[in-house]
Amino acid sequence: MSKKVAFFDIDGTMVNVPNGLLHPTPETVRVLNKFKKQGNYIVVATARGIVPDTIKGINFDGYIYNDGHYIIFDNDILIDDLFSCDEVQMQLDAYSKFDGRFMFSGHADTWNSFLDDPLVIDHREMFSGTKERPTGVIEEFKANDVQAVACCVLFDSVEKLDNCFNELKETFTMVPYRTGLIRMDVYRKGFTKGTACDYLYKKLGIEKENSYAFGDGINDKEMLELVGNGIAMGNGLEEIKKIADDVTDTVDNDGIAKAFKKYFNI
Numbered sequence: 001m002s003k004k005v006a007f008f009d010i011d012g013t014m015v016n017v018p019n020g021l022l023h024p025t026p027e028t029v030r031v032l033n034k035f036k037k038q039g040n041y042i043v044v045a046t047a048r049g050i051v052p053d054t055i056k057g058i059n060f061d062g063y064i065y066n067d068g069h070y071i072i073f074d075n076d077i078l079i080d081d082l083f084s085c086d087e088v089q090m091q092l093d094a095y096s097k098f099d100g101r102f103m104f105s106g107h108a109d110t111w112n113s114f115l116d117d118p119l120v121i122d123h124r125e126m127f128s129g130t131k132e133r134p135t136g137v138i139e140e141f142k143a144n145d146v147q148a149v150a151c152c153v154l155f156d157s158v159e160k161l162d163n164c165f166n167e168l169k170e171t172f173t174m175v176p177y178r179t180g181l182i183r184m185d186v187y188r189k190g191f192t193k194g195t196a197c198d199y200l201y202k203k204l205g206i207e208k209e210n211s212y213a214f215g216d217g218i219n220d221k222e223m224l225e226l227v228g229n230g231i232a233m234g235n236g237l238e239e240i241k242k243i244a245d246d247v248t249d250t251v252d253n254d255g256i257a258k259a260f261k262k263y264f265n266i
Contacts, residue, residue, distance in 0.1 A: 004210040005041040007064070007197045007223060008256070010048060012216035013233050014055060016251045017129045023054045027257035031266045032058055041204065045193050047175070047185050047219055049105040049150055066150040067175060067219055068196030069187045070107070081188045082149050089143040090171065091151060091186065098164040100155055104148035111138045111146050119154040122181055151186040158182055175219045194222025201227070212263070214256055216240060231259050
């Protein structure tokens with residue numbers, strides 16, 4: 001039987017922090033483990049720079065972090081795309097100009113001077129489920145101190161986001177979110193989450209028809225389009241559902257497990 005690979009977004013796909021679903025459901029864990037035991041690959045594909053502790057109980061084969069700019073497979077680092085000092089300084093100048101609250105993230109450290117800003121607190125609650133002030137964050141720094149692969153920037157208006165986006169678009173890859181918590185994720189020019197999945201399944205020698213991806217958000221759009229079988233979560237954006245090959249149930253109602261039953265009889 002030909003090997004298969006399945007890529008999984010985290011937020012809104014395996015967990016739903018705003019709804020209190022902090023761990024993948026038991027059925028999700030069961031089907032992923034069985035799929036892997038059958039000789040297939042399971043890979044995380046996320047905008048996050050690290051996986052939350054809540055999914056560490058699943059033994060994933062690989063991790064596509066930071067929307068494709070840090071890729072690990074079978075414990076080998078395949079891509080590690082850090083900002084240069086000049087690129088960090090360019091961002092700092094633009095964020096200052098457009099009142100962006102920026103959070104740089106690397107593999108071990110985070111650089112953030114806005115821990116008590118209301119927008120940053122809202123972001124923390126959305127992705128970590130807590131408003132509690134974190135420890136170990138570097139709050140005072142210069143450009144040459146930052147060893148980061150990604151930056152999340154929060155704005156209090158879409159206009160400021162768009163102005164900043166236009167200033168940086170020739171130099172960086174950016175994923176803007178213009179509804180809800182207004183923000184953008186910023187990376188070096190190069191991979192996206194979608195092209196990273198495309199790169200990895202080809203590197204593994206897997207046919208496109210045997211590649212699957214599950215997602216719900218705007219940064220999952222290209223990923224769902226570039227794999228052989230793009231499956232949107234039932235709680236996903238309508239824009240994502242329209243381009244997906246299939247739509248499963250919501251993350252809260254075992255959407256991944258139901259799709260695995262349909263496609264793999266697991």
